[in-house]
Amino acid sequence: MNGEERRKEILAILDKSKSAISGEKLADIFEVSRQVIVQDIALLRAARNEILSTNRGYILQTKRGASRIFKVYHTIEQMVDELNTFVDFGATVEDVFVYHKVYGVIRAELGIRNRKDVQKYLTEIREGKSTPLMNVTSGYHYHTVLGEDEETLDQIQEELQKLGFLAELKTYEPVDFWKNQE
Missing domain, CATH: 3.30.1340.20 (3H domain)
Incomplete structure (x- = not known):
């Protein structure tokens, strides 16, 4: 899975989730480091996706x-x-x-x-x-x-x-x- 596909999947997971999802959990799901997830989130935000960071993890602002x-x-x-x-x-x-x-x-x-x-x-x-x-x-x-x-x-x-x-x-x-x- 390339980075673009992973970011689409991250968005889909956040969209379906009823609560925040930690970067560690996302890293486990995609078998990448937490730093890769942090970079993916930054790229998704740069693409105008309103992803908020909470002490419990990431959540779409629309959620x-x-x-x-x-x-x-x-x-x-x-x-x-x-x-x-x-x-x-x-x-x-x-x-x-x-x-x-x-x-x-x-x-x-x-x-x-x-x-x-x-x-x-x-x-x-x-x-x-x-x-x-x-x-x-x-x-x-x-x-x-x-x-x-x-x-x-x-x-x-x-x-x-x-x-x-x-x-x-x-x-x-x-x-x-x-x-x-x-």
Whole structure:
């Protein structure tokens, strides 16, 4: 089997799978090294296949059956704990946005999938001249988070609650404000 055929098979396996599949398992299936699988995944991503890496393995983004908006509040120093909470459950932080009474919704793409992405983001914030978007609204902000299933998002919500990061939706905040950004 050549590389192109293997990549087609990898896509087919990920498409049929109901959960993430580890690189090690894919390597065993195709009798190649894990590094070959990592390279195959990179090539598949370059071909615009949305394959996400989680702590449980690879999954097609289209297979991610659950997304949720979390309204959170914390200090800048607590950003690392907040973002690590999401990725430690294998979720992807798609964006950050705020709802400002004057300016409306201000949104930025993030695509944070793992702790390495968290560290890169925090380094860019620290070394840049800009401040986190949450500063516009005194620490209150939102994230669209993609998870494998609703149970995973429930676990994330419980952990955010324990950490004291969840914030209540106010009556002036439109419940469907994120839909206006599409």
